[in-house]
């Protein structure tokens with residue numbers, strides 16, 4: 028109790044005092060204001076910090092000069108080694124932030140003009156477009172000739188480069204798997220197409236050192252019993268005798284990852300609904316606690332369009348459970364498996380999909396609800412990604428090129444800092460096209476997305492209620508694909524279309 032008391036509330040004389048200010052431009056953001064006001068008691072322009080030693084300052088650059096936007100105590104304990112307020116991050120040459128650890132240190136920011144150049148500034152984007160394009164062309168040309176040369180040498184030594192056969196062991200049994208070409212790569216794994224017992228399968232190989240990731244993923248697949256159509260089917264696992272690498276044999280998803288699917292084609296309204304429906308059903312099943320099936324709730328924790336597969340029937344299946352956490356075992360109530368083991372996944376998962384509270388480190392990683400709410404935030408971004416590639420939702424049927432969430436706003440290599448600033452501090456989300464408001468289903472789509480990615484994690488929908496909302500979209504707007512508002516499929520050029528008859 029004494030320790031807890033020391034951590035949560037400090038004696039008054041030791042409490043940090045910070046400048047407090049919320050400008051007109053941010054006053055409209057009720058939630059944002061509440062977060063900072065709650066960080067300590069405010070008297071005039073000074074706030075006495077309740078739980079942290081850090082002052083924060085968010086500044087906007089107006090006419091080349093930083094103007095304070097939000098000044099306050101930080102809300103959660105973080106390291107802030109600087110005594111003065113030194114500019115740390117900026118975004119689109121517009122924002123500076125600082126954190127410091129002395130009384131009233133956040134009132135005056137120090138910065139150098141050179142700090143305004145941001146990797147995603149307009150200049151660098153133009154430069155990238157003008158200068159990098161020819162370089163990419165040359166590189167592609169060289170790659171083409173390397174591939175041709177390798178293919179020729181393959182033809183010469185056919186036995187080595189062609190399909191090879193592996194006998195792979197799973198405990199006492201053995202799996203005879205033929206491994207063909209590579210179909211995907213992740214941070215840890217290389218995934219091959221192969222055959223097993225006459226069926227096409229995917230074989231995921233993890234290097235010998237990744238035993239923990241292998242065990243976590245295998246444990247989850249075994250637990251899920253592979254019985255849900257929106258979870259990729261698990262067929263076996265084991266270790267290769269020669270290089271000791273780990274492998275998992277899975278049902279093969281013909282269209283590959285959702286990311287590669289959406290990069291290559293646009294979809295009809297009905298097709299997009301099926302993708303969204305199966306995806307949310309998969310997550311709802313994952314989160315569910317099914318005592319009769321001995322299935323505890325599981326948080327995925329690394330949902331992204333690379334970790335969702337698209338099967339031949341146009342439905343999604345979740346995969347890659349290497350970062351997942353079993354939240355509560357049915358046989359051992361409230362024992363949490365994998366706790367603390369998977370904290371590294373936070374940095375490895377695709378940054379774009381991290382919920383604001385996870386970006387800010389505000390989450391107790393052992394709290395089931397927080398982890399599931401983080402998954403629902405990522406689900407909202409995935410639904411947005413799918414609908415942004417639906418030609419029925421764009422005039423003339425011309426859906427824009429597939430982009431990851433926040434890629435348009437922050438560039439393709441987002442950083443943790445720029446994402447924190449944009450998603451958490453500025454409370455921004457991916458742009459929902461304005462013309463959707465004119466569509467019959469537009470308001471329902473907006474509401475669903477906003478209820479998934481709400482900055483208040485407790486206000487978010489559950490995965491189960493997302494399924495219900497999509498079911499109601501399906502029944503209310505099923506005939507909408509032929510609406511006069513919408514498509515002219517002949518206008519679609521680069522991507523192929525996928526639709527249900």
Ligand SMILES: Nc1ncnc2c1ncn2[C@@H]1O[C@H](COP(=O)(O)OP(=O)(O)OP(=O)(O)O)[C@@H](O)[C@H]1O
Nearest residue numbers: 211212213214215216218229278279280284333347
């Ligand atoms: N069953 C499958 N069928 C078809 N392609 C698959 C299958 N499983 C994985 N892939 C492809 O392989 C890629 C990498 O797989 P996976 O995400 O499981 O690897 P990982 O190393 O665990 O990834 P991460 O970097 O997200 O941790 C996927 O994005 C997908 O393109």
